[in-house]
Amino acid sequence: MTNYYSIEKGTKAYEYLDKLFNQETGAFLDEVTKLIGFDAIGHIGINREKLIIKKSTLEEFKPEWVPKFKRYKGEWMTPKVALKKLISSYAELRKKYNMDYNFMCFCINNRLLGGVKVIYDFNSCGFAYLESNRVVENNDFDQVSEIKYLERRAELLAFEIEQKKNMEQEES
Structure with missing residues (x-):
């Protein structure tokens, strides 16, 4: 069974993801x-x-x-x-440049095993979202419904489409 979680800004898990996703x-x-x-x-x-x-x-x-x-x-x-x-x-x-942060360590530190997907806080809403095929027992992770997670995925997809449109307009 797949489980869905939100990770609020200010938690250790969110801060780690922030450093990981903002590596240059x-x-x-x-x-x-x-x-x-x-x-x-x-x-x-x-x-x-x-x-x-x-x-x-x-x-x-x-x-x-x-x-x-x-x-x-x-x-x-x-x-x-x-x-x-x-x-x-x-x-x-x-x-x-936060190069000592990697996704495998994030998973190990938070006892995440198996399939894990993360939707990072791409629009500064204050939350990252996580999909896992296992139950996560960590206070930084709040369980959310599949619908809430899918809504966030749809927002990410719309954001990515908008970025691609803007890039195409700049090129032409």
Whole structure:
């Protein structure tokens, strides 16, 4: 049986979703590119807490760094302590752009198992909505009817249609 929940602004669950849905991955990668001195896109793993760079990339763009990196997994390398300024600068960028937030951690922290869908607060109404195939026992989640959830999905669809229309008008 599917269950539906609202998550009110001001709760820990909402704040986590807010940081997750407002990540600026592009800006993060731009700053990492400046930090490492070559294009970060396709050369670093952004879904890891540590800075990880492909060995072939290091050999091509920063061969002087290769001895200052250690093996992480497979072809991936991570900086040794000798590059502590690089390590700390990367950690600061991850924090600045909320890159340490991911959907799997949200699900684990809130004991959400199985199929989970979230409708984020796209129009600042103060609520996010969640669909789960399991019962959620968390005070941050208030159970709502399927109709309320579907109404919110319809609002999201109308919002997305309006955005696409506006984009098409700007292009022409």
